[in-house]
Amino acid sequence: MGDNEIFLVDxxxxxxxxRFYYAFDLVPAYWKELxxxxxxxRIVVLxxxxxxxxxxxxxxxxxxxxLDQLTVVPKVTEKTVGCV
Numbered sequence: 473m474g475d476n477e478i479f480l481v482d483x484x485x486x487x488x489x490x491r492f493y494y495a496f497d498l499v500p501a502y503w504k505e506l507x508x509x510x511x512x513x514r515i516v517v518l519x520x521x522x523x524x525x526x527x528x529x530x531x532x533x534x535x536x537x538x539l540d541q542l543t544v545v546p547k548v549t550e551k552t553v554g555c556v
Contacts, residue, residue: 480481481515481521483521489502489527490531496535510542511539513543514543516544519544519545522536
């Protein structure tokens with residue numbers, strides 16, 4: 473990853489690993505690494521992505537809610553349009 477890159481991540485980038493491959497207790501290093509990049513501002517999510525994850529009312533929704541540094545951006549902003 474380049475130093476200035478910001479990644480706009482879709483809900484499936486969280487939900488699929490959580491449900492099928494990298495459970496929190498099975499591969500905690502995966503979630504720790506995601507957390508590191510979220511805290512640095514390199515990974516951001518759209519508001520609709522967070523809303524979709526929150527609907528699950530599961531451990532993933534709790535994990536997302538507990539992230540202090542998660543950047544949630546509205547689905548249409550200058551920042552998100554610049555990502556395209």
